[in-house]
Amino acid sequence: MARKILVVDDEKSIVKALCYALKKEGYEVGKAFDGIEALKVYEVFKPDMIILDIMMPRFNGYDFCKKIMGEKVWILMVTAKTDVIDKVLGLELGADDYITKPFDIRELLARVKSGIRRMDKSMKEGQRNTSIRRGELELIYENRQAILRNEDMELTPKEFLLLYELLANPNKVYSRDELLDKVWGMEYVGGTRTVDTHIQRLRRKLGKKYEKLIYTVHGVGYKGRADI
Template sequence: MNEKILVVEDERQISDAIAYALRREGYRVEVVDHGGAAIPKMLEFRPDAVILDVMLPGMDGYDILKKFPDRGSMGVIMLTAKEDIVHKVLGLELGADDYMTKPFDMRELLARLKSLLRRMQAAAEKPEPEEIDLGGVRLHVGRRSVVAGDIPLELTPKEYDLLALLAVNPGRVYTREQLLDSVWGMDYIGGTRTVDIHVQRVRKKLGAEFSDLIQTVHGVGYKAAGGRSDQQHKNKI
């Protein structure tokens, strides 16, 4: 096992326990205990996944996600002592792949990490076209980049994955459950509202000209318009 995991956690007892458990499983592990050191370490270490605490000195976990949106295929599991749904939704909106509340069972954290890495590996191995063009919105698969007209967009990993899944099969209707399973994984414990929130965010980033590229199929889910001729009616959540 050669996967690299970065642990960003300021509580020494917790970070030591996580690092010990990860190394026992064969992962290569680096640990930082200050929010301000997280992004430089991500750029240097290039981990496959990050276990990221929310409450950190210097810069909290949410700000780290905001300031480093172009993480490519780097997975993120957030840790927090806050149990309310608002904080969980915020982390997921900013691109986290999963969320665990302290105190947590180490076996569950390891299981979730393995599941996340399996999904990432499966996505990386799936053959895809090099570039997808949907009526002026272009997705470059290799770079995981999106350009709307002439404007490059900054999408979180989950926002990109959602848009790319719809774009590969324009016109195909996906239920919210199918999108949740495909993008977040079948073992993801959050609800389908996560899909709606990410669709809203992608539409906003696409801008007014392309905001209805993702169309709502009421009572079912979403589809990508096949082109501008298929984008006459704006369907909102």
């Protein structure tokens, strides 16, 4: 079955060119010209991947990411901005990769193929070990769900994957660079500080008791614990 890709951009010429190139590669393609229309198409089309422009009228790409945060869909962010902070914001809202305008269509297609390979790898890894339990905390890989004291935790996709990686391999010490590679899967533009930021958020959400599942190895990085 062909992978389904949703193209979202307010520039019709770009949408037309991307749709043509993706269809030529064998993908099933949907399109939208702003964030509001994209949400409607997303609900019906159910894409595997979204190529998402950030700067759009009415409802921009950041707003769209917030709306679908936690969904199992790969997001390739397209931005005309070159500032690192803009790219970091999109990635921390759930985007998985980014490309800057103007771009070569061959580079975009290569990133699409890379994203699909990572999705396939992630699914296979999830099939091997679908859930992790630590006391009243349960992580279910298949639907990226975290449950603490019978309540769903509101984790971003990256927060979930980071916590899952640490707890799936208890007592393994990870450097920040290793965690970037495991969770973000690319040379991340924001640097290793984003790992610390995500760890801080996870600890706050886990609370006083369960924050101890994440241990700081000073001068190196972090490790997950098998128990509290």
